[in-house]
Amino acid sequence: MIVALVNQKGGVGKTTLALHLAGRWAGKGKRVVVVDADPQGSALDWSEQRAREGVARLFGVLGLPRETLHRELPAIAADADHVIVDGAPRIAGVARSALLAADLVLIPATPSPLDGWASAEMLRLLDEARVFRPGLPARMVLNRCAARTVIAREIAEALAEHDPPVLGARIGQRVIFADAARTGRLAEELDPGCLAAAEIAALAAEIEGLAP
Ligand SMILES: Nc1ncnc2c1ncn2[C@@H]1O[C@H](COP(=O)(O)OP(=O)(O)O)[C@@H](O)[C@H]1O
Numbered sequence: 046m047i048v049a050l051v052n053q054k055g056g057v058g059k060t061t062l063a064l065h066l067a068g069r070w071a072g073k074g075k076r077v078v079v080v081d082a083d084p085q086g087s088a089l090d091w092s093e094q095r096a097r098e099g100v101a102r103l104f105g106v107l108g109l110p111r112e113t114l115h116r117e118l119p120a121i122a123a124d125a126d127h128v129i130v131d132g133a134p135r136i137a138g139v140a141r142s143a144l145l146a147a148d149l150v151l152i153p154a155t156p157s158p159l160d161g162w163a164s165a166e167m168l169r170l171l172d173e174a175r176v177f178r179p180g181l182p183a184r185m186v187l188n189r190c191a192a193r194t195v196i197a198r199e200i201a202e203a204l205a206e207h208d209p210p211v212l213g214a215r216i217g218q219r220v221i222f223a224d225a226a227r228t229g230r231l232a233e234e235l236d237p238g239c240l241a242a243a244e245i246a247a248l249a250a251e252i253e254g255l256a257p
């Protein structure tokens with residue numbers, strides 16, 4: 046399955062979730078490749094930091110920040126169980142390309158009530174992709190959620206109606222993700238019992254349940 050994590054907004058958790066989903070699936074014995082489609086190369090940086098610290102590799106990270114991604118992804122997917130594309134903010138061409146090849150589109154967003162969860166541009170790109178790929182599945186993933194009690198009733202009601210639909214599994218605001226980014230590790234490796242790891246496991250399971 047090719048899963049594309051895209052959002053034209055930066056800082057919403059595309060890279061964090063791409064690496065942690067990859068780690069979760071790799072840990073379960075799947076062959077996983079992360080394609081870093083962001084010219085900033087944060088996923089590549091993470092994997093280089095990991096190598097520098099002498100931590101065993103769990104999955105490969107390939108840097109392919111280009112608009113021809115869709116032509117390269119099928120060959121990469123042929124040798125992997127899951128390919129996870131870590132999208133680039135702002136560059137529409139790269140997101141468009143990822144949407145052409147993806148089996149599932151995940152749009153991470155931070156659930157600010159003042160903010161559209163998916164940017165208007167992201168929704169436009171998805172509509173555009175569906176002209177060529179009707180039925181392309183897409184889901185929102187709420188990241189950096191405040192404590193559960195703060196998810197108020199009006200948000201819960203909005204969730205039920207949202208298009209693209211919002212996954213039930215949500216990721217909290219957890220400092221351990223920042224430590225993981227800095228040290229080339231996964232939250233689960235830093236603290237196997239942490240809430241972040243449990244949330245990632247639940248997210249990965251929900252996504253696997255959507256697999257075509
Ligand atoms: N759930 C979270 N809790 C706390 N910090 C997070 C969380 N998700 C992401 N971050 C931090 O927010 C910053 C942006 O996340 P990142 O995954 O790089 O976003 P994007 O790839 O969409 O730009 C990073 O410093 C990351 O460590």
Ligand SMILES: [Mg+2]
Nearest residue numbers: 059060083087
């Ligand atoms: Mg990123």
